[in-house]
Amino acid sequence: MTTETLFLIPQKAGQAMVRIEFEGETLRVPDGISVAAALLSSSRGALRTSIVKGTPRAPYCMMGVCFECLVEIDGIPARQGCMTLVRDGMIIKRQSGAPSLDGLASGGKNGK
Amino acid sequence: MPEYARWTRDAVGQWGGFHQELLDRTGVDSGLVQKGGFWLGFSEEEVQKRADLLAKIDREAGGIPFRMMEASEIRQYLPDIGPKVVGGSWGAQDGMANPLFLLRALHSGLKKAGADIISGIDVAAIEHNAAKGRFTARSGDGQGWTSDRIVVAAGLGVGELASQVGIHAPTVTTRGQVLITERLKPFMDYPTNKARQTAEGSVQIGSTTEDVGLDDGTTVEKIEWLARRAVDTFPALANARLVRAWGALRPLTPDGYPIYQESGTCPGAFAVVCHSGVTLAAIHANVIGPWMGGLTDAPPDVVPFNGKRFLDKNARFVRDH
Ligand SMILES: Cc1cc2nc3c(=O)[nH]c(=O)nc-3n(C[C@H](O)[C@H](O)[C@H](O)COP(=O)(O)OP(=O)(O)OC[C@H]3O[C@@H](n4cnc5c(N)ncnc54)[C@H](O)[C@@H]3O)c2cc1C
Ligand code: FES
Numbered sequence: 001m002t003t004e005t006l007f008l009i010p011q012k013a014g015q016a017m018v019r020i021e022f023e024g025e026t027l028r029v030p031d032g033i034s035v036a037a038a039l040l041s042s043s044r045g046a047l048r049t050s051i052v053k054g055t056p057r058a059p060y061c062m063m064g065v066c067f068e069c070l071v072e073i074d075g076i077p078a079r080q081g082c083m084t085l086v087r088d089g090m091i092i093k094r095q096s097g098a099p100s101l102d103g104l105a106s107g108g109k110n111g112k
Numbered sequence: 113m114p115e116y117a118r119w120t121r122d123a124v125g126q127w128g129g130f131h132q133e134l135l136d137r138t139g140v141d142s143g144l145v146q147k148g149g150f151w152l153g154f155s156e157e158e159v160q161k162r163a164d165l166l167a168k169i170d171r172e173a174g175g176i177p178f179r180m181m182e183a184s185e186i187r188q189y190l191p192d193i194g195p196k197v198v199g200g201s202w203g204a205q206d207g208m209a210n211p212l213f214l215l216r217a218l219h220s221g222l223k224k225a226g227a228d229i230i231s232g233i234d235v236a237a238i239e240h241n242a243a244k245g246r247f248t249a250r251s252g253d254g255q256g257w258t259s260d261r262i263v264v265a266a267g268l269g270v271g272e273l274a275s276q277v278g279i280h281a282p283t284v285t286t287r288g289q290v291l292i293t294e295r296l297k298p299f300m301d302y303p304t305n306k307a308r309q310t311a312e313g314s315v316q317i318g319s320t321t322e323d324v325g326l327d328d329g330t331t332v333e334k335i336e337w338l339a340r341r342a343v344d345t346f347p348a349l350a351n352a353r354l355v356r357a358w359g360a361l362r363p364l365t366p367d368g369y370p371i372y373q374e375s376g377t378c379p380g381a382f383a384v385v386c387h388s389g390v391t392l393a394a395i396h397a398n399v400i401g402p403w404m405g406g407l408t409d410a411p412p413d414v415v416p417f418n419g420k421r422f423l424d425k426n427a428r429f430v431r432d433h
Contacts, residue, residue, distance in 0.1 A: 051295045051313050067294075067355070078294055078353070098313045100297040101348040106191040 005043035009033060018088040029086055036062060036069040036081035039092070047071050047081060048095035070095040115416045116369050117173035120388070123395035124205045130394035131209070137224060140217035142209050143311055149206030149303040150186060152197045152345055159199040166201055178203050192299055194347040200304075208303045210310065211390050218397075230257070235269075238262060238276045240378045247277070247381060263404045265384040267363040268326070270371075274419075278377035281385055281419045285361040287327065288319035289334045291342070292356040293349070306345045315352065317342040330357045362387045368431030371419040372400055374410065383419065 009030055016031040022044055029038040036059035039047060046056030048070045059069035062082045069081035071092050077099035081092075124146075131144040153159040159180065166178040179202045186200055187193060219229055233255070239248040247262040264273045264281075274281040295313030307317045320334045335357050343350045363385055365371055370386040382404045386392060402408045421427070 052311075098295045098297045101299065102351050103348045104192055104299050105187075105348075106299050 005041055007037070007040040009037065009041045018086055018090075020086050020088075020090045020092060022092045023094060031086065031088075033086060034062070034082050035071060035073065035079075035084045035086055035090070035092060038086050039071075039081065046094070049097055051098045054097060113367075113369050113416065114169075114172035115413060117169045117176060119395065119413060120391060121173060121176050121205065123392045124207070126394035126398055127207065127209070130397060134214075134217040134221060138217050138220040140213055140220055142214045142217050144207060144209045145303075145311075146205075146207035147302070148202060148204045149208070149308075150181075150190060150200050150202055151305045152186070152193065152200040154196050154198060154344065156198060159201075162201050166203075176203075176205065189302055190300065190304070192346050192348055194344055196344040206303065208308055209390060209393075214390060214393060218393075235266070235273060238264070238273055238381070240277060240381070242378070245380060247378070261380045261382070261404070261406060263382045263384065267385075268361060270363070270383055270385050274381075274383040277381035277383075278375045279373055279381065279383045279419060280423055281371045281373070281383045282366055282422050283385055284364050284366055285326065286364060287322045287324050287359050287361055289322070289330050289338065289357065289359045290316055290318035291335060291338050291354050292316055292358075293352040294355050296352060299348070300346070304345070307342050307349070314355075315342075315349065317349075326361065328359045328361050330359045364431060365419070366422055366429040366431065368429075370417050372414045372417045373419050374404075385419075 011030070017028050018031045020027050020029060020035075020038060022039060022042070027038065027042050029042065036047070040059060046058050048057050048068070049055065050057050057068045059082050060066045061068070064080060064083045067080065070078045071081045072095055073079045073081075073084060073092055074090060078095055127144060128146060131142050134140060134142055151162055153162060163180050166176075170176045170178065180199065181202055182199050183193065183197050186197065186202075189202075222229060233251045235249045236252040237250045239250055239256075240246075241248070245260055246258055247260070248256045248258045249262060250256045262277070264270050264277070264279070266273055268283050268285055270281050271283045293315040296309070296315060298309060298313065300307070300309040300315070307315050309315050317338050320338065322334070339354070364387045365385050368387065370388075370392075371383060373383050375381040375383075384400065386396075389396070399411050400414075403410055403414075422429070
C-alpha cells in the first residue's frame with residue numbers, strides 16, 4: 001500500500017505558507033486551506049477515533065456534514081477540521097472518542 | 113383517561129420482552145434503557161402540580177409508582193443539574209429507546225417474516241368492494257393493492273383516508289422542536305423531561321409544544337428558549353456545540369388519546385392514530401397488530417379509544433401535548 005498522500009495541493013509560485021503543529025510535529029502548509037485539507041495532503045492518516053467503537057476515521061465529506069474530521073484545535077476538542085482554516089502557529093491534535101464537557105460535577109465520571 | 117394510563121403502563125411493562133424479541137429476530141438493538149427517569153422542575157409550584165398529577169394517575173390506574181425528590185437527592189443520580197432545579201419526580205418505569213433503530217428492527221422483522229414493504233407511495237383513495245369484502249388502496253398514479261383487511265395508520269393522513277371507510281378519526285397536530293448537541297462523553301445517567309443523552313453521546317434537548325398547523329420548521333425564538341432551559345438544567349451544556357435543530361409534527365387526536373378502531377360499516381378496515389408510538393410500540397405489536405390482522409378478537413381495553421367520542425357535538429376536548 002502506498003504511503004504517499006493521495007491528496008495534492010497545487011503549489012503556486014509565491015504561495016504564502018504557514019506553520020502548524022500536528023501531534024507535536026511542525027508542518028508547512030499553504031495558507032488559506034482547511035485543517036482537514038492540510039492534514040490529508042500531509043499524509044497524516046486517521047485524525048480521530050470513532051465514539052462508539054473507537055475505530056480510526058479520516059475526513060470524508062469536506063463540507064461540514066459528516067463530522068469525520070474532528071480534531072482538537074488550540075485546546076478546543078472536537079472541531080471540524082474541514083470547516084476551519086489553517087492559521088500560523090495553530091496546534092492540532094487527534095481527537096480520541098467523544099469530548100467531555102468542562103465543568104462537570106460528575107467530573108465526566110463515566111468518561112472512558 | 114385512566115384507561116390510557118393503564119394502557120401505557122402495560123406497554124412499558126412489555127417493552128423489555130419486545131426489545132429482546134426484536135434483537136433475537138433481527139439482530140437490531142432498539143436501544144432500550146429502562147432504569148427509570150426524572151422530571152425536573154424550576155419552581156416549588158410546578159413541582160407540586162407534578163406531584164398532584166402523578167398521584168392522580170397512580171390512584172386511577174394503579175401500579176404507576178413515583179417518588180418526589182428534593183434537588184439534593186436528585187443530584188445523587190444526576191450530579192450535573194444546576195441550582196435552578198428545585199426538585200422533581202422519579203419514575204421507576206420511565207425509559208428511553210432509539211426510534212430509528214426501533215423502526216429498522218420492525219422493518220427488518222417484517223421482511224424476515226415474509227412481508228413486502230412498499231414505500232414512497234401516496235395512497236389517494238381506499239376503494240371498498242362490499243360484496244367481496246375487499247379493499248383496494250389506490251395510489252395517485254393508479255396503482256392498487258387489494259386485501260380483505262386494511263389498516264389506516266398514516267399519521268396526520270389518517271383522517272381523510274379513514275373517512276372513506278366509515279371511520280371518524282380526526283387528527284390535529286402540535287409541533288415539537290428539538291436541539292441536538294455534538295456527541296459527548298456520557299454524563300447523564302438517566303433521561304429527563306428537558307434533555308437526555310443517547311447511547312452514542314448526543315444530548316437531545318427538547319421539546320416544544322406549539323400549535324402551528326402543518327408547519328414543521330424551526331424558529332430562532334424556540335431554539336433560544338430550549339437552549340436556555342437546557343443550560344438552566346445542566347449548566348455544563350453551555351460549553352456544548354449544537355449540531356442540529358429540527359421540528360416535527362405530532363399526530364394527535366383532539367383529546368390527545370389514541371384512536372384504535374374497526375369500521376362499523378366496512379368490516380375489515382381499521383384506523384390508528386397515536387402520539388406515543390414509541391412508548392406504546394410493544395403493545396401495538398403484541399395486542400393491536402394481532403387484532404387488526406385478524407388473529408385475535410378486539411381486546412376489551414381498546415373500547416374507550418373509539419373515534420366516535422369526537423362525534424359528540426357538546427363535548428369539549430383539551431390535551432396537554
Ligand atoms: C418532537 C416529538 C417528540 C416525540 N416524543 C415522543 C416520545 O418521547 N415518545 C413517544 O412514544 N412518541 C413521541 N413522539 C411521537 C411519535 O413520533 C409518534 O407517535 C409516532 O411517530 C407515530 O407513528 P405513526 O406510524 O402512527 O405515524 P407517523 O410516524 O406519522 O407515520 C405515518 C406515515 O404515513 C405516511 N402517510 C401519510 N399519509 C399517507 C398517504 N396518503 N399515503 C401513504 N403514506 C402516507 C407518512 O408519510 C408517514 O410516513 C414524538 C413526536 C415528536 C414530533
Ligand atoms: S469532513 Fe465531513 S464534516 Fe468535515
